[in-house]
Amino acid sequence: MKNTDNHAVAQAVHDLGSALWFGGTVMGVAGVNKSGADLQQGIDRIRVASSAWKRFAPAQWAGIAATLGAGLQLTRVGGRRIALQKGFGTIGALKAGLAVAGAAATGYAAYSGNKISQVAEQTEARGQKLEVLDATQPTDQTPPELAKWQRRQRFAQYAVPVLAAANIACGSYLVQSYRAAATLKGVARRVLPG
Structure with missing residues (x-):
């Protein structure tokens, strides 16, 4: 089979995974x-x-896995571009870092959500009235331990879509760099002085 630079399947899997991750969040x-x-x-x-x-x-973790797995495949098939086209490797590394940070933030958000649930159920089991505005918004009467986890969850829940969106934006930049004019410009910037 002839070796080509066609990576449409990996790109589609990556983009659909990222869309699921971002949209669901x-x-x-x-x-x-x-x-x-x-x-x-x-x-x-x-x-x-x-x-x-x-x-x-x-579904969310499947989206993250698709983003990370397909991202590795896209990096593998883009190896020559990383070496030759100025800026491609830098944006690719940034994109990978954002994906890993986003996955970590997703994990922390899930952990915080589990802690909220545990503390809320413990409060309920003790027969105490539980006051919250919603799942991530405490009131003045919310138990301090629960309010702490709600604040952490609120921070993480906003960090995840920001990181996922930044990952998608970097992916868009990398896809655009495949255009012939962008490729020539990137290679020229790499090999020509100044």
Whole structure:
């Protein structure tokens, strides 16, 4: 079989994985975590979000795995470009770093969400009334341990879509650098002085 620079399947898997990861996270922040505010009981506000995130987690991690796995394949097939085209390797390394940081932030957000759920259930089991605005927003009456995890979750839940979006933006730059004019310009900048 002839060796080509065609990487359409890897690019499609990467882009679909990134879209799933980014879109699902934005839906979670904008919808899932806030949806509990429509419920009467604080514990139910947390349970609804926790249940939704547990159901979505396999899809989200599949999106992340597709992004990382296909990203490795795209790096492998783009090896000559990394060596020859100025800027390609730098943006590729930045993109990889953003993907890994985004996956770590996703893991931390999931961990924080689990801690919120655990602390909320413990509070409920002790017969204490649980007051929260929604899954990530405490009130003045929220137990301090729960409020701490809600603040951490709120930070992580916004970091994840920002990192996923930056990863997608870097991917767009790299795809555009495959245009003939961009390739020639990048190679010329690499080999010509000044």
